Amino acid sequence: MTKDLEMAPRYGDDGAYLPPPARHGGGGGAELDDDGMKKRTGTVWTASAHIITAVIGSGVLSLAWSTAQLGWLFGPVTMMIFSLITYYTSCLLADCYRSGDQVVGKRNYTYMDAVAAYLDSWQVWTCGVFQYVNLVGTAVGYTITASICAAAVYKANCYHRKGHDADCGVYTTMYMVVFGAVQILFSQLPNFHNLTWLSIISAIMSFTYSFIGVGLSLARTITGEIHTVLAIIMPFFNDILGFLGAIGFWPLTVYYPVEMYIRQRKIKKLTTRWIALQSLSLLCFLVSLAAAVGSIQGVTVSLKSYVPFKTKT
Template sequence: MAESWKEEGEVEKESLDLEETDGHTRTGTLYTATAHAITAIIGSGVLALPWSVAQMGWIIGPVTLIACAIVTYYTATLLCDCYRTPNTMHGKRNHTYMDVVRSCLGPQDVFICAIAQYALLWGTMVGYVITAATSMMAIDRSNCFHKKGHKAYCSTSGNLYIILFGIIELVLSQFPNLEKITVISLIAAAMSFAYSFISLFLCVFKLASNHTIQGTILGGRVGDDISQSTKVWHAFQALGNIAFAYTYSMLLIEIQDTIKSPPPENQTMKRASLYGIGVTTIFYVSIGCVGYAAFGNHAPGNVLTGFYEPFWLVDIANVAVIMHLIGAFQVYGQPIYAKYEDYLSRKWPESIFLHKQYRVRHPFSKTAGFRFAISKLILRSAFVVLTILIAMMLPYFNAVVGLLGAIAFWPLTVYFPVTIYMYQSKIRRGQLKWVMLNLLSFVSLLVSALAAVGSIADIVKRLKHATMFKTRL
């Protein structure tokens, strides 16, 4: 017995020593990892789910929601096992998604992964700005309708709200890394629960007041309000919306790199993924299906914009969306900051501009204060400003969400996790598991291609009738 305890102590000490070898002490737990996961998964995509189900109908819509959840969780478990190379307690840590690809695949795959991952992260930040502004405008409009009546003209511009959101993110972007925004991430996760519950409640209330279930087996009917081509493009776009709603893999390794051990990080991260994806799937299926049952084939692109009463509850839901997206914007932005700052630091290791730290003392404490580098202050601020400007130019919620889902789903959620797992597990060509994993990859590629076509077609159509830098609701 004594020897057994000694061995456990030695293993724990060895593991703790290993924590320090890369100069990074990890403090993350199952709870913080789950919070980060929920914050990363639940985002603007949930608000588009009733519309997405409406484009495919009562059979294909719910099946797609559940299928995407299963695929996302399965590939997430594969990716968790690739955090260390090889997958043992003493394996080399891969701190980012790209590090995993670099450890197992060639430079060409690293380049493709970099384009897909960072395009998605940045695109998602753009989408979050659009969604936050939409929620702010929805609050303004619901209050207008409450005061003047539902027949009043209550159009509102979103540019001011986009700028206000950008100012908040300019401040938060100066937090040094993902671990330092854990509190913000926890608040954001709580807010995601809040507006998901409220959205579901409002949909249930509307469904009950209708006294009948809306919707059809195959979604919107051609000839009623839409043409055949529009229905096809919207159905493809809906695939991208649902895929985007489950987007998570591109942040999984970064989240896993915050977890302390023992137990092994992959075990903790698999449980965090199960809890995160499981909870969000319950919300997604509930909101998507109940929202469709309530609105039918005329479900709005953002479900909260379909409600005006009770105005105070709708306002609370939209405020929760805004607070969630404030945190989620940083969860997606921190990996981008870390990547280009690491590149610049290695390229110019002696640069004072990049490396010199300044400290602003806290007025009520001699020890506390805020440290910053001029480079971070300037470069991060410029990045946030550029993101805000792009959001002003492309204020198309559903189309942008669908395109982001198309970009992410096959390469990041399926192809790289599957390919890396097969490499690390030494699965031979021709084995049953090899065949099944490649079949999964091919079907996912087809889904991504269809989603991209539908979303691009919708964006092109909208650009013909749009005015740049004029976001209205």
Template structure:
């Protein structure tokens, strides 16, 4: 919001929300093949792409989808460590004063988070634990309202910083080129915040057939994206109104406010709790596809397919050697990458850029064209392709901007020695 300003910031958030509602409704209509109500179910997004667009698109969709899921686990590791350090810093500033040297390494917290995720990754059917969604929703609203409320308090007290309709002004501390890169990166952040296409079919799998799943999902899309956008506008708008050009990338970890320190710490606790479960919800589909692929390629391998049982008191645990090793290695690698490149905003922007156009715009539009038998070069076909092309340009710009930001930070950064 600080990079884009009031007009572009609000307009882009609303535009992304409208595009998401439209394309997610297209995704909902493609849940069944070939007819949205009477056709055969597609249990995954990839399966739907394969049914409507063929094998090549099926593979491309899987490649983008699982690269993004792997990237999100890295982003979650960075976010969690940032929030854990922020909790420690809030306590430090409270007792030692706001000018105290309260800098701490993120690495121990990333390693601790990685160890927790290794254990959680080995729980069978972790993704089916229904209480995860409830906790995620509560903690999401928790940190959003805490951040917005603290920002609102600053504005009400008359301590808000000056803002602009065009965002941070070009001047001695910001060149026109850097402003452009920052704007591109900001769009990537907003794009990431709008993306949940990867779990739409997981939600629809839980719905009954009457009324039709696509009709139920369209109502959920409208309600969910509207609520989500209102929260984004509150956090972005109030945060910008409070801090102006000095708005931190994360208002709960950037220390625009120090007191009440316990509320700042509580907001970060909500973020950590939310992400502990969210990490698994994103990682489980990746775990499953690799394990299913290994089972297909080596169906008679004892290492890959044999299940072992062990008892700990009255509880029986079942484990598989391949699953144990592969999941552990994945979490370790994700943690190491996060430790090597802990740049919060730029990394999230890159993830948003990678997933926005192909997953949220291109594949849904192409599936809709195939399902509805829209004539090539007709007016509707041209409008849909124009929408796809514009979103492609936004994704490319956001990706370039975030990569530029990461490269710029890496030049100033000693690997594995980042302190926040």
């Protein structure tokens, strides 16, 4: 979450976008990089670890459900296609790391800095809106899904002890409050995003999500208790994650990288390359729109039985 805040736009009193502030290296005679910052010590391995923790989240838990909706043929093919699209647009975004010359040009330290360096002011504003909507939506969505998952664990244990005919309903409000309190506690830690042990735990959790996702994809071979847990978690969980993914995928993963790349490389309109890039962006927009509409419909159905502070799962 701190990383998302660092990506937030900076504006002056007149509403104009402010360029990134000058950055200086730390004291003590530390060796400086070519831009005056403390020399970076990252490697391919550390960069890969950060990519893993950023890309692999609890969203992979819904991949089994998504695959089931599309079938074993179209499900994996669709995931592979959009994985390649994400990889391609990530490469376009990486090419925009420096403004001007790609070797010695000014570094863009945040996503917003890159957008401001290449695109128009209205695109900078809309990018900020998408980032904040994604940030707030993710915070709300994960609070909901975390509470549902905690309640599912409680119900699974309850059914195991008392049998499947027992009344094991539980209010999720308590779990939401606890989850929110933990977030507030962690947010008070200084330099929380720079803690080494946190990165290690995040990487471990990312792989754990992946292994759980593999396990969920094999749920047809698991006994009744696991099916009960899946039935408890999946409906609302998938709709929330689907909606968050839909509103964040096209603008932040496809549209802005494509537009910045076109502007950087000075690709002329209606050329073959321009048409190909814009067609890719349009295709992803339509897919995101369809996914958002479907997720909203699913959330609407789920909310019919949801009463704030009184709903049991």
